[in-house]
Amino acid sequence: MSEPTFFNFTIAATCAFLLGVSKSGIKGIASLIVTGLALVYGAKNSTGILMPLLLVGDIFAITYYKRYVQKEYIIKLLPWIFIGVLIGVVGGNNITEDLFKYGMAFIILFSVGLMSYWENKKDKKVPSHWSFSSSMGLLAGFTTMIGNLAGAFSNIYFLAMRLPKNNFIGTAAWLFFLTNSFKVPFHIWSWKTINSESILISLQLVPFVIIGLITGIFLVKKIKNDSYIKYKYKKFNIFILDSQHFDVEQINITEKNIFLVKNTSQEIFSFGEES
Numbered sequence: 001m002s003e004p005t006f007f008n009f010t011i012a013a014t015c016a017f018l019l020g021v022s023k024s025g026i027k028g029i030a031s032l033i034v035t036g037l038a039l040v041y042g043a044k045n046s047t048g049i050l051m052p053l054l055l056v057g058d059i060f061a062i063t064y065y066k067r068y069v070q071k072e073y074i075i076k077l078l079p080w081i082f083i084g085v086l087i088g089v090v091g092g093n094n095i096t097e098d099l100f101k102y103g104m105a106f107i108i109l110f111s112v113g114l115m116s117y118w119e120n121k122k123d124k125k126v127p128s129h130w131s132f133s134s135s136m137g138l139l140a141g142f143t144t145m146i147g148n149l150a151g152a153f154s155n156i157y158f159l160a161m162r163l164p165k166n167n168f169i170g171t172a173a174w175l176f177f178l179t180n181s182f183k184v185p186f187h188i189w190s191w192k193t194i195n196s197e198s199i200l201i202s203l204q205l206v207p208f209v210i211i212g213l214i215t216g217i218f219l220v221k222k223i224k225n226d227s228y229i230k231y232k233y234k235k236f237n238i239f240i241l242d243s244q245h246f247d248v249e250q251i252n253i254t255e256k257n258i259f260l261v262k263n264t265s266q267e268i269f270s271f272g273e274e275s
Helices: 006-023 030-041 043-064 071-092 097-120 130-147 151-160 165-190 196-222 225-234
Strands: 236-242 247-253 258-262
Touching: 006 030, 006 043, 006 196, 030 043, 043 165, 043 196, 071 130, 071 151, 071 165, 130 151, 130 165, 151 165
Parallel strands: none
Antiparallel strands: 236 247, 247 258
């Protein structure tokens, strides 16, 4: 990896700050973080740089929200996540950059569709069949290994369980701490994306994660429980990186519209109306 310019380091530091904000409980910005770091360090290399930062955020979150964890939901989800991670390890060694980009686009749209479906369905019963937790776990495990994008599926699961705000954050924190710890050996020995160079870069970004964590805690305290749930359902900003040409695709999803814009002269597709 080449030494990043000041501008690129600013992007990476901003992503580290947003990671801290996200780990403190402000969800829905993971794709922006992944995209920014991939732009600076490359898609696969960035996953190794991100891992120590994720663990710093996880440790802070499980410490701060330790009173709110609900272990029964973790026990249901975690084995399936581990299986999904193993599938992702194998797939990540054979996947192309284009397949990575468009695969993530499909996964994100699919997850948003599921969340919208759950929000609008009349039957609000909590899913109890094992297929719900297993499918969410497998998808979360695969996407967290490939692109650190498991948040969408874990959010669907925990929102479906109707967890209050702090229980949601505390339980998710433990789930991701265990998941990310499980991923570390594969990044070191299989993908070789965690090495002395990547660790040095991660250490430079840790202070920005801590600042983001402090900021996020302040923001979460200002959000009421009902407002927090509505926020998580109804608004997303998703960026997908074309790491080969450094184009960025943005998907904006609100209550009334869905549209996709690519920052080139060629539009990919769009539907709905831009607000």
